[in-house]
Amino acid sequence: MIETVKNKLIKNGYVTINNVINKRVINSAKKIINNELKLILKKKRLKTFNSITKNFLNCKKIFSQHHLQVILAKKLETNGIYHSLLSEKKIVNILVNFLGPDIEYETNNELAINITNVKDDYYLKKYHQEYWSGVGISCMLLWIPLNLKSNMGSIEMIKESHKWGHIPHKNREPVHLPNNYKSENIKITEGSVVLFTPLTIHRTVPNKSNEIRIALPISVRNWYYPKSGNEDLWEYKKLQTSFYSKFRKILGNKEFSPFRTLGETRKSIFEYEKLRKL
Numbered sequence: 001m002i003e004t005v006k007n008k009l010i011k012n013g014y015v016t017i018n019n020v021i022n023k024r025v026i027n028s029a030k031k032i033i034n035n036e037l038k039l040i041l042k043k044k045r046l047k048t049f050n051s052i053t054k055n056f057l058n059c060k061k062i063f064s065q066h067h068l069q070v071i072l073a074k075k076l077e078t079n080g081i082y083h084s085l086l087s088e089k090k091i092v093n094i095l096v097n098f099l100g101p102d103i104e105y106e107t108n109n110e111l112a113i114n115i116t117n118v119k120d121d122y123y124l125k126k127y128h129q130e131y132w133s134g135v136g137i138s139c140m141l142l143w144i145p146l147n148l149k150s151n152m153g154s155i156e157m158i159k160e161s162h163k164w165g166h167i168p169h170k171n172r173e174p175v176h177l178p179n180n181y182k183s184e185n186i187k188i189t190e191g192s193v194v195l196f197t198p199l200t201i202h203r204t205v206p207n208k209s210n211e212i213r214i215a216l217p218i219s220v221r222n223w224y225y226p227k228s229g230n231e232d233l234w235e236y237k238k239l240q241t242s243f244y245s246k247f248r249k250i251l252g253n254k255e256f257s258p259f260r261t262l263g264e265t266r267k268s269i270f271e272y273e274k275l276r277k278l
């Protein structure tokens with residue numbers, strides 16, 4: 001499975017990985033989003049609904065969509081949803097196979113929410129490469145649908161565009177594209193993810209449904225790889241740690257202080273981790 005995914009990614013610059021996320025995690029994400037929206041409405045003494053779409057559209061009368069996308073993403077991150085999504089066995093196996101065993105994920109991103117009849121190109125993005133926004137070449141990107149039905153559209157990818165290098169651009173769209181390129185509207189369902197490179201050209205597909213589409217775009221990287229973009233301006237959290245990194249952590253510092261913890265009576269960090277889960 002991993003080899004097939006890798007071959008598709010190398011060939012096309014993107015790949016859909018189907019049915020890799022447990023429904024429970026997706027449902028938790030939806031619940032957290034809806035609860036946060038209800039909380040915003042309650043604070044303003046406004047009516048709340050069961051529908052995530054109705055709550056979102058009413059919150060949009062109070063805050064900008066951008067603001068909501070940021071606070072909802074923060075809520076998911078602090079509730080451990082980013083970690084749960086990326087820790088799904090098949091996802092983590094693929095990431096480790098592609099990037100190595102030291103993986104971290106971006107934590108200061110925002111959700112991509114699409115409502116019908118949107119014109120604003122912040123929400124209905126034109127063709128672009130994530131590299132333009134500072135995502136370095138050693139990063140990988142995931143597009144994870146959290147609220148998606150078959151009539152909502154998704155993202156459109158240009159096949160093999162990752163091999164074209166850094167495309168000249170102006171005001172967030174390409175100045176020029178080669179003739180005869182092929183693109184694909186990704187057919188994807190909740191529980192699946194799209195993996196793509198920072199150079200793969202893609203754009204938002206309009207949502208024709210009356211319900212909102214919610215996706216989480218997130219970049220992941222191996223923290224030992226050089227930062228070739230603006231990664232130093234962002235925040236990351238550790239997802240997966242190699243033996244080498246664990247060993248470095250045990251030694252504590254670059255001088256490898258002799259007997260740093262010899263004879264200590266403190267509980268090990270692993271026991272504290274167990275306590276936190278209780």
Ligand SMILES: [Fe+2]
Nearest residue numbers: 125128130202
């Ligand atoms: Fe994008």
